[in-house]
Amino acid sequence: MNANAIRFRSGTLDSLRGLTLFSMIAYHLCWDLVYLRGLPWAWYNGFWAYIWQQSICCTFILLSGYCCQASRxxxxxxxxxxxxxxxxxxxxxxxxxxxxxxxxxxxx
Incomplete structure (x- = not known):
């Protein structure tokens, strides 16, 4: 990376991307346990797991839209x-x- 690219990076955006990526990996690990391994986990099919799923999706969409304007x-x-x-x-x-x-x- 050149010096200009490093200078204009946002630590907040990078942190939010990393946190969302980690959350997505954890969500898909849970999906694998429930649907591929057959773990009977009622919580995963409930309201709060749906909110978790939607928060990941919405955050990725918002970050993509925000970061698109900074892309060359x-x-x-x-x-x-x-x-x-x-x-x-x-x-x-x-x-x-x-x-x-x-x-x-x-x-x-």
């Missing part, structure tokens, strides 16, 4: 994210055809 190549970065989402959709359609991810936060 927003179309390229958007295309990379979109095609990453398309790859996830394709992979889940092949691996779990009964529950494919048709539209996720990356595709959005």
């Amino acid at each position: 190549h927003p179309i390229r970065r958007g295309a990379i994210s979109f095609f990453g989402g398309a790859a996830v959709s394709l992979a889940t359609a092949l691996v779990t055809p009964e529950e494919p991810i048709r539209f996720g936060v990356l595709t959005f």
